[in-house]
Amino acid sequence: MPKVVNAGELANYKASAVLTKVDVDGKVLENAEFKVIDAEGKTVIEKLVSNEAGEVTAPELAPGTYQFVETKAPTGYILNTEPVEFTIEAEQAAMPKVVNASEFVNYKGSAVLTKVDVDGKVLENAEFKVINAEGKTVIEKLVSNEAGEVTAPELAPGTYQFVETKAPTGYVLNTDTV
Numbered sequence: 178m179p180k181v182v183n184a185g186e187l188a189n190y191k192a193s194a195v196l197t198k199v200d201v202d203g204k205v206l207e208n209a210e211f212k213v214i215d216a217e218g219k220t221v222i223e224k225l226v227s228n229e230a231g232e233v234t235a236p237e238l239a240p241g242t243y244q245f246v247e248t249k250a251p252t253g254y255i256l257n258t259e260p261v262e263f264t265i266e267a268e269q270a271a272m273p274k275v276v277n278a279s280e281f282v283n284y285k286g287s288a289v290l291t292k293v294d295v296d297g298k299v300l301e302n303a304e305f306k307v308i309n310a311e312g313k314t315v316i317e318k319l320v321s322n323e324a325g326e327v328t329a330p331e332l333a334p335g336t337y338q339f340v341e342t343k344a345p346t347g348y349v350l351n352t353d354t355v
Contacts, residue, residue, distance in 0.1 A: 191236075191237040191238055191239055192238055192240075192265045193234055193235060193236040193237065193238060194213075194234070194235045194238060194243065194245075194263050194265065195232050195233065195234050195235075196211070196227075196232070196233045196235075196245045196261060196263075196281050197230075197231050197232055197233075197281070198227040198231040198232070198233060198251070198281050198283065199231055199281070199282055199283075200254065200282065200283055200284070200285075201282055201283075201284050201285075205227075205229075205230055205231025205232075206227060206231050206251040206254065206283055207226075207227050207228055207229045207230075207231060207251065208226060208227060208251050208252065209226070209227040209233065209247060209249065209250060209251045209254075209281075209283065210224060210225065210226050210227075210247070210248045210249035211225045211226075211227075211233050211235075211245050211246060211247055211248060212224070212225065212245075212246050212248050213225065213235045213238075213243050213244065213245055213246070214243065214244050214246055214260075215241060215242070215243055216241060216242045216243070221238075221243070222235055223248075224248075225245075227251070233245065233281075238265045239265065240265045240266060240267040241264070241265055242262065242263075242264045242265075243262070243263055243264070243265070244260035244261060244262045244263070245260065245261040245263070245281065246260045247281070247283075250283055250334075251283060252333075253285065253333035253334075254283035254284065254285060254333065254334075255283065255284055255285065255286050255334055256283075257281060257282065257283050257284070261281055285330075285331045285332055285333055286332045286333070286334065287328055287329060287330045287331065287332060288307075288328070288329045288332060288337065288339075289326055289327065289328050289329075290305070290321075290326070290327045290329075290339045290355055291321075291324070291325045291326055291327075292321040292325045292326075292327060292345070293325055294348065299321075299323075299324055299325025299326075300321060300325050300345045300348065301321055301322060301323050301325065301345060302320060302321060302345045302346065303320070303321040303325075303327070303341060303343065303344060303345045303348075304318060304319065304320050304321075304341070304342045304343035305319045305320075305321075305327050305339050305340060305341050305342060306318070306319065306339075306340050306342050307319065307329045307332075307337050307338070307339055307340070308337065308338050308340055308354075309335060309336070309337055310335060310336040310337070315332070315337070316329050317342075318342075319339075321345070327339065338354040338355060339354065339355045340354050
């Protein structure tokens, strides 16, 4: 009679992918929310949130090509709409493996105002502050350059106003907000 030999068990695993969420300076960002879509654009995992180390982990993925898509930016940052593609190779299903899907950067916004006189001539050395929707000053002492440009960097999403605090030499202070 044929004898049955127990050759053991052969396990198959699914792989996972990790994305690290950072700002432009490389600081890790928590509470960014992602989904993972497959090659056909179908959502396979939703509501993945970056942890305190900035890591977003997509577990239990079969071999194939996927993309991380940010659905909610961390507080104070602008949504990054660029998807990050990664691939789980067939060989990675034979043992637990983590695919590093790279770093994913969030930026803050900036605003530029061009200071001109009534004839459209650009004006240098006008000084501004930026206030938020509650009227609180968030940036001070922004000065227009030789091209008349005033740049407010590193702004979180929201509504702001430029307020002129010092007119260029020879001009009257403009009290209108922009």
